[in-house]
Amino acid sequence: MAVARARPHESVRTTRALLLKRIEYGEADLVLSLFTERYGRVSALARAARKSTRRFGGALEPMHTLEVGLEERPKTELFMLREARIAVPRLGLIENLARLEAAGKALSWARRAAPPRTPEPELWDAVVALLDELTRREQPIEPKRLLAAAGLRILATLGWGLDFERCVRCGKECPRDQAALVDPQHGGLVCRACGGARVRLDAATRDRLSRAAVTGAAEDLTSDDAELASDLVDAVLKAHAGLE
Numbered sequence: 001m002a003v004a005r006a007r008p009h010e011s012v013r014t015t016r017a018l019l020l021k022r023i024e025y026g027e028a029d030l031v032l033s034l035f036t037e038r039y040g041r042v043s044a045l046a047r048a049a050r051k052s053t054r055r056f057g058g059a060l061e062p063m064h065t066l067e068v069g070l071e072e073r074p075k076t077e078l079f080m081l082r083e084a085r086i087a088v089p090r091l092g093l094i095e096n097l098a099r100l101e102a103a104g105k106a107l108s109w110a111r112r113a114a115p116p117r118t119p120e121p122e123l124w125d126a127v128v129a130l131l132d133e134l135t136r137r138e139q140p141i142e143p144k145r146l147l148a149a150a151g152l153r154i155l156a157t158l159g160w161g162l163d164f165e166r167c168v169r170c171g172k173e174c175p176r177d178q179a180a181l182v183d184p185q186h187g188g189l190v191c192r193a194c195g196g197a198r199v200r201l202d203a204a205t206r207d208r209l210s211r212a213a214v215t216g217a218a219e220d221l222t223s224d225d226a227e228l229a230s231d232l233v234d235a236v237l238k239a240h241a242g243l244e
């Protein structure tokens with residue numbers, strides 16, 4: 001009985017992707033961690049990628065949006081990378097240290113936030129929009145403020161948004177004009193009666209963070225807010241994704 005075998009190229013799936021991590025493997029290969037638009041976070045083996053840069057046209061660099069062809073293989077979670085090209089280059093981002101740092105942080109958040117092989121279209125859109133914004137030549141807003149606002153927004157899209165309005169333990173609302181204590185591991189404010197938390201937000205800061213979390217607008221955040229917010233986003237993602 002003849003068994004029909006799929007030709008290799010029939011099983012190649014194409015998607016846009018961001019390179020999260022490259023690990024050297026064997027003598028000439030790379031194992032890539034990719035955040036893809038269609039399949040979420042995946043790992044892929046890039047054969048001979050280190051032997052010849054022509055193999056993938058020098059496309060295996062972070063920050064650019066890539067278009068990749070991935071082939072599923074039996075009995076392994078590891079895709080085979082068949083082709084890769086740069087779909088959206090972001091050279092303007094690579095040339096500026098503050099922008100590059102913000103983009104690197106955003107990719108580290110994507111790595112923690114994206115579950116394996118599960119599409120996360122809103123997370124994809126948020127990360128790509130931030131990278132595009134960081135690449136724009138004219139940039140009146142500091143990269144770290146753009147990053148922090150995007151981070152707060154990303155938490156919200158994942159359903160992990162921080163509650164800056166009420167205590168996450170007892171539900172008591174915190175009056176607008178009062179300072180409050182926030183515990184990122186528990187998802188928001190914790191009032192003193194419920195044990196409080198280490199990070200204190202004065203009323204004005206709390207108000208600005210709360211607004212930025214809803215709108216995703218960097219204009220709402222000061223430079224100090226941005227650092228505080230980024231640390232909070234880090235802590236939330238660490239708590240959800242475990243150690244990585």
Ligand SMILES: [Zn+2]
Nearest residue numbers: 167170191194
């Ligand atoms: Zn409480």
